[in-house]
Amino acid sequence: MTGAFYLAALVAAVSTGLVITSLNAVHALLYLIVSFLAVAVVFFIFGAPFVAMLEIIIYAGAIMVLFVFVVMMLNLGRRAIEQEAGWLRSRIWIGPSILSATLLGELLYLFGSGILSQAGGITVQAPKQVGVVLLGPYLIGVELASMLLLPGLVGAYHLGRHLNSEDA
Amino acid sequence: MNETASTLLIIAGVLVTLLTLSALLIWLERRLLGFWQERYGPNRVGPFGLLQVVADMIKIFMKEDWVPPFADKAVFVIAPAVIIVTILMSFAVVPFTPSIVVADLNVGLLFFLAMSSLSAYSVVLAGWASNNKYSLLGGLRASAQMLSYEVFMGLSLMGVVMLAGSFSLRDIVAAQQGVWFCIPQVLGFIIFLIAGLAETKRVPFDIPEAEAELVAGFHTEYSGMKFGMFFVGEYLGIILISAMITVLFFGGWQGPWLPPVVWFSIKTFLFICLFILLRAALPRLRFDQLMTFGWKVMLPLALVNLTVTGALVLVGHPPE
DSSP: OHHHHHHHHHHHHHHHHHHHHOSSHHHHHHHHHHHHHHHHHHHHHTTOHHHHHHIIIIIIIIIHHHHHHHHHHHTOOHHHHHHHHHHTOHHHHHHHHHHHHHHHHHHHHHHHHTSSOOOOSOOOOOHHHHHHHHHTTTHHHHHHHHHHHHHHHHHHHHHHHHHHHHHO | OHHHHHHHHHHHHHHHHHHHHHHHHHHHHHHHHHHHTTSOOSOSSSGGGTTHHHHHHHHHHHSOOOOOTTSOHHHHHHHHHHHHHHHHHHGGGOOSSSSOOSOOOTTHHHHHHHHHHHTHHHHHHHHHHTTOHHHHHHHHHHHHHHHHHHHHHHHHHHHHHHHHTOSOHHHHHHTTSSSOTTTTTHHHHHHHHHHHHHHTTOTTSOGGGOHHHHTTGGGTTOOHHHHHHHHHHHHHHHHHHHHHHHHHHSOTTOOSSSOHHHHHHHHHHHHHHHHHHHHHHOOOOOHHHHHHIIIIIIHHHHHHHHHHHHHHHHHHSOOO
């Protein structure tokens, strides 16, 4: 089971990295779906099958279909790929890398300090238990995820505004 | 060790049976359609035309497996595999008999819904990767259709879950010891049947591949066995929906005298025939009719069914 966990976690991490770096929008979305599926497997291994299924039904199944639907209609071509490539120059990576490395360091420190104690063996938990654990000892994960939404929002605003001023 | 071996045996048995059946269904559908339309259908190759399947297979394997140069190669190749994989995965939770089930998950029904929502990608990606306007239109239609019909497909099943008190398919079958759920959940059954038809993209809901308007819809650019995989996927989908109807509404393996697996097969076979009869009997809907029907009729009905069932269950067994 530990091997399966590390495999799923590796797939999740690698595919999430590919989401950021792939130039084709549809390919990026497909990697994101793979990442969701891998996270669902991780939840399943943790003994939370209900959460795992919801992850697939809601995120991989419903929300991502809508994303793919919209991206399909945008008819992105070669120009969009070149534009994406321009955004991925190494200079742009420096600032965000420092910020996220800091967060990663803090998270690793928390894991190391033993505040987030291990749950022990793999047993199937009721959804209620999962909720209690998520908003109790693992609150840091929930907070980090909600912080991610803010950069997403700011980023979308920034990109959208930039394009408008260029057109005008 | 013994348990692992029996699990592997069950997996192999289920896989072989399903793939053989889905190939045979192509023959069955053509013969039955012929019967209902007063013509012969394929009856030349072998006894009753049974070897027609073999002839079709040889032909489809010999065909050139062509990937259009303008297509997105990786996605183009993955798309037909997605539908087969997701549908075969769904069969993992179907309890054929009390002992023959690959994985008796306690969230089996949710697993089935999750896999059916993932199977939508197959059509969407096939349509997009082909880089052809007819394919794209087919893909768009398919994603809109499958997304809307998935909503109340899930809702229609929640009545069953409330009555059985479990997401596990084996528990659901066991809960139908007294009366099959098609009686108390008749509305849920009808809604699920229609949603299942739409999910498998069968007539009258085969708008994603409407030949008359879209050439062949999402699989226009596909040839050879990749095209064959979409077809096998469609027939596997029919078997899956029929099996799920049997499990959820018609008591699964339960029945007098005959062994469980025979009862399961008989019930599933009858629903497969119903699917084929519907194809022979009904014309294709228009796309706006399909959407209106889904959102304005089926969704409210599913919600009413959910509410009434919930109220009745609450009255019958008030929470402690």
